[in-house]
Amino acid sequence: MSDLTTLTLKAALDGLADKSFSSVEITQAHIEAVEAARSLNAYVLETPDRAIEMAKASDARRTSGTVGRLDGAPLGIKDLFCTKGVRSTAGSKIIGEFIPAYESTVTANLWRDGAVMLGKLNLDEFAMGSSNETSAWGPVVNPWRSNSGNAKLTPGGSSGGSAAAVAAELCLGATATDTGGSIRQPASFTGTVGIKPTYGRCSRWGIVAFASSLDQAGPMARTVEDTAILLTSMAGHDPKDSTSLAVETPDFAAFVGKSVKGLRVGVPKEYRVDNMPPEIDALWTQGIAWLKDAGCEIVEVSLPHTKYALPAYYIVAPAEASSNLARYDGMRYGLRVEGSNLTDTYEKSRAAGFGAEVRRRIMIGTYVLSAGYYDAYYLKALKVRRRIADDFDQAFEKVDALLTPTAPSAAFSLGDKSDDPVAMYLNDIFTVTVNLAGLPGMSVPAGLDANGLPLGLQLIGRALDEGTLFSLGGALEKAANFRSKPQKWW
Numbered sequence: 001m002s003d004l005t006t007l008t009l010k011a012a013l014d015g016l017a018d019k020s021f022s023s024v025e026i027t028q029a030h031i032e033a034v035e036a037a038r039s040l041n042a043y044v045l046e047t048p049d050r051a052i053e054m055a056k057a058s059d060a061r062r063t064s065g066t067v068g069r070l071d072g073a074p075l076g077i078k079d080l081f082c083t084k085g086v087r088s089t090a091g092s093k094i095i096g097e098f099i100p101a102y103e104s105t106v107t108a109n110l111w112r113d114g115a116v117m118l119g120k121l122n123l124d125e126f127a128m129g130s131s132n133e134t135s136a137w138g139p140v141v142n143p144w145r146s147n148s149g150n151a152k153l154t155p156g157g158s159s160g161g162s163a164a165a166v167a168a169e170l171c172l173g174a175t176a177t178d179t180g181g182s183i184r185q186p187a188s189f190t191g192t193v194g195i196k197p198t199y200g201r202c203s204r205w206g207i208v209a210f211a212s213s214l215d216q217a218g219p220m221a222r223t224v225e226d227t228a229i230l231l232t233s234m235a236g237h238d239p240k241d242s243t244s245l246a247v248e249t250p251d252f253a254a255f256v257g258k259s260v261k262g263l264r265v266g267v268p269k270e271y272r273v274d275n276m277p278p279e280i281d282a283l284w285t286q287g288i289a290w291l292k293d294a295g296c297e298i299v300e301v302s303l304p305h306t307k308y309a310l311p312a313y314y315i316v317a318p319a320e321a322s323s324n325l326a327r328y329d330g331m332r333y334g335l336r337v338e339g340s341n342l343t344d345t346y347e348k349s350r351a352a353g354f355g356a357e358v359r360r361r362i363m364i365g366t367y368v369l370s371a372g373y374y375d376a377y378y379l380k381a382l383k384v385r386r387r388i389a390d391d392f393d394q395a396f397e398k399v400d401a402l403l404t405p406t407a408p409s410a411a412f413s414l415g416d417k418s419d420d421p422v423a424m425y426l427n428d429i430f431t432v433t434v435n436l437a438g439l440p441g442m443s444v445p446a447g448l449d450a451n452g453l454p455l456g457l458q459l460i461g462r463a464l465d466e467g468t469l470f471s472l473g474g475a476l477e478k479a480a481n482f483r484s485k486p487q488k489w490w
């Protein structure tokens with residue numbers, strides 16, 4: 001039954017519906033695949049007993065005839081989502097063996113609709129990173145390998161565990177989060193689909209906070225349709241998150257396969273950056289041609305403040321992180337190192353509990369918020385953020401969506417950039433603008449580079465217009481006909 005792991009989520013739901021197999025069977029197949037893939041380090045916690053229990057309950061519901069949208073489908077959960085009674089670590093030592101007494105709204109929505117939890121997925125510490133190397137659990141290894149060597153590659157970050165698990169068929173789909181690209185860049189690095197919905201579409205309640213004005217949950221899966229099915233369950237208004245939008249959640253899957261004829265797609269000229277590998281440029285041109293063939297009108301647009309996005313992001317995100325992470329003080333959560341007095345205990349606990357990248361963010365964030373520097377850095381960054389959002393507003397007067405590359409490179413080797421934070425931050429150049437403006441963004445696998453590694457294209461939409469992204473993403477997916485899979489070596 002191990003081929004059950006190769007199904008798309010949609011095909012699996014159809015198979016469950018017509019009783020070709022049971023949830024216990026497809027869940028068991030995934031549990032075995034997860035156990036056989038430990039060398040990827042995608043899961044930081046496997047919950048097979050819970051999974052089987054949930055699968056049995058789903059099969060019982062199936063017999064009684066009352067099933068939800070995701071009934072019986074085994075999923076992986078990024079370990080940034082609090083899961084009731086199941087250790088949740090955010091990839092950090094400072095949280096220790098924290099077992100939440102509550103369930104995040106997004107995961108609660110998935111369980112409400114009948115999904116099965118296989119376990120918790122690795123991530124960069126507090127979702128800070130672009131390579132999964134800042135995780136206290138060690139890096140995730142990308143199931144993809146270059147055809148010119150066996151070096152271990154990053155699956156991207158921060159949702160590296162989600163991306164690797166989806167690509168290696170260790171779940172039918174996964175939850176992820178995106179503060180500055182953490183769904184889209186790993187999707188691009190692993191040949192998977194990921195969408196960061198509009199800020200406020202999914203509740204942030206119960207998700208460990210990184211930068212609250214940017215954080216947003218979203219799904220990763222192997223097809224555009226699968227992400228649409230997942231997002232329909234994950235999204236929805238939640239009074240427990242004051243930034244959650246009180247809007248209806250459409251059936252996103254209904255947009256996949258819809259004609260994109262007549263849609264206007266913008267190509268922002270500022271995204272043609274220096275030193276972009278020619279293959280990525282060529283893929284972008286190919287993507288434009290595909291959408292043109294599908295009947296879209298292509299329009300060149302300008303987003304003039306793009307070059308300030310990365311510096312603004314790396315002020316706003318650390319500023320919010322320094323504030324959010326103040327709560328980890330050795331008093332309330334797991335790790336505590338006893339000092340000679342209260343301040344000493346705070347300092348020792350935080351020094352021992354946070355990794356280097358998180359400490360760097362806390363220092364940058366505290367600095368840009370401090371008296372005397374606030375106006376020069378934080379306030380300035382907020383003004384840039386406004387300008388970036390205005391650029392998008394103006395572009396969306398002329399076009400319905402934008403097409404760009406997702407990332408300026410394919411997956412790189414583990415260790416390649418870990419000593420150079422600025423080089424690492426530069427990987428987020430095409431993704432952070434979308435978070436700063438609160439817009440939906442999707443990455444769709446579009447091709448392979450000369451080394452046989454996947455590359456993604458990004459679609460950016462108007463606020464709350466994920467539907468158009470699902471239609472365009474479906475069109476791109478169909479045209480690209482991306483069927484490659486990583487060769488199984490693990």
Ligand code: GLN
Pocket residue numbers: 127128129130157158177178179180181182183210317428
């Ligand atoms: N790579 C970015 C960062 O390190 C984005 C991370 C994210 O989206 N969670 O901040």
